[in-house]
Amino acid sequence: MLTWPTGIVNEVALAILFYQVQLYADMFLQVFFFVVTIFGWYHWKSNQADVPITRLSAKGIKWYIISQVIGTIILGTVIQQLHIWLPVYLPVPAAYAYVDSFVTVASILATLLLAKKQLENWIFWIIVDIISVGLYLVKGINFLSIEYAIFLGLASWGLWQWRKKLRYA
Structure with a gap:
């Protein structure tokens, strides 16, 4: 149960950090994670039935890839303009707007897949983690690069374990 409130503290701290280094899409991602954490904390029950691991269909994979591309383009375009639209709150232009937006969109999609216990969530997380390590190194946030x-x-x-479970199910 303590992971929920510690998650909230983490999300607030990361939102502040990402604001300071102009990774605005990551900053807004923390708002998404904050809402998901509140929702999860409220609805979490230890006696829920175990949801089986599933795989996306070919159509589902296409949908997620198209969502990733379109979401990144839209969010990146918006993030790139925030310092113009909201100069009082975000006076400095976003750093790496499209890379940051890619990470944000992929993280949201991975979270949705994880909630449905679909194997492909791990592929999204692996991609997010690889890109995040590089992004945070470039921005000089070394401890966060190590974490990622x-x-x-x-x-x-997780991908390896879920594939094993799926193979023997």
Whole structure:
């Protein structure tokens, strides 16, 4: 149960950090994670039935890829303009608007896939983690790069474990 409130503290701290380094899409992603955390904390029950691991259909994979591309273009375009639209609140232009937006959109899609316990969520997380390690290194947030390198290992392990479970189900 303590992971929910610690998640909220983490999301607030990361939102502040991402504001400071002009990764505005990541900053807004923390708002998404904050809402998901509140929702999860409210609805979480330890006695829920186990949801089976599933795979996306070919049509589902196409839908997620198209959503990723379109979402990145739209969000990147918006993020790139925020300093013009909201100069009082965001006076500095966004850094790496499209890379940051790609990470944000992929993280949201991965979260949706994870909630449905679909194997492909791990592929999205692996891509997010690889890009995030590089992005945070370029921005000089070394400790966060290390954290995402660890997440990369965990996502790779999760993919391997879920594939094993799916194979023997």
